[in-house]
Amino acid sequence: MFCSNCGTQNSDGAVFCKNCGFSLEEGLVKETEKEIPDSQQPVSLEQKASTYAGPQNNVLVSQANAYTQSSVGDNDASASKNQNAIYKPIGMWGYFGLQILFGIPLIGFIFLLVFAFGGTKNINVRNFARSYFCVLILWIVLILLFFTIGPGRALLDILLYNLRYL
Numbered sequence: 001m002f003c004s005n006c007g008t009q010n011s012d013g014a015v016f017c018k019n020c021g022f023s024l025e026e027g028l029v030k031e032t033e034k035e036i037p038d039s040q041q042p043v044s045l046e047q048k049a050s051t052y053a054g055p056q057n058n059v060l061v062s063q064a065n066a067y068t069q070s071s072v073g074d075n076d077a078s079a080s081k082n083q084n085a086i087y088k089p090i091g092m093w094g095y096f097g098l099q100i101l102f103g104i105p106l107i108g109f110i111f112l113l114v115f116a117f118g119g120t121k122n123i124n125v126r127n128f129a130r131s132y133f134c135v136l137i138l139w140i141v142l143i144l145l146f147f148t149i150g151p152g153r154a155l156l157d158i159l160l161y162n163l164r165y166l
Contacts, residue, residue: 001014001024003017003019003020003022003024004022004024005017005020005022006019006020006022008020010024085121085122086121086122086123087122087123087124088122088124089124090122090124090125090128094125095128098115098125098128098129098132099132102129102132112129112132112133112136113133115128115129116129116130116132116133
């Protein structure tokens, strides 16, 4: 199906033109009204050229209309600002500050839990806190394994033996 406004080829079930946004249903009604008289009259090459030049001129008008239509969506600007605040990137100093904060013995662990489990709207801060929490859990597990089954067991026994005699 061709658009009667700009001449672009569209799919058969399309309601609007994919190039200019013109309603194809209106164009379809106009084309059916025009087709009956036009099919009875022979068309010369000059008439074909003038009809072909007509939609080309309309393309410029429809592009201008498409441009003004895109400026109508200013209501979405506030939604995009909210969306941008959620995904705002963290700079190098932000990561550095978060690591210092999470490194504070008790307060840092509390902030780590709050940020990791949804205490912030910024997804990047939350994901960093979750990754820091996962690394902390891995270190705790490795240290426990070291002191229960590895060479750390011998060090633990020596430490406990020496503590008895103090």
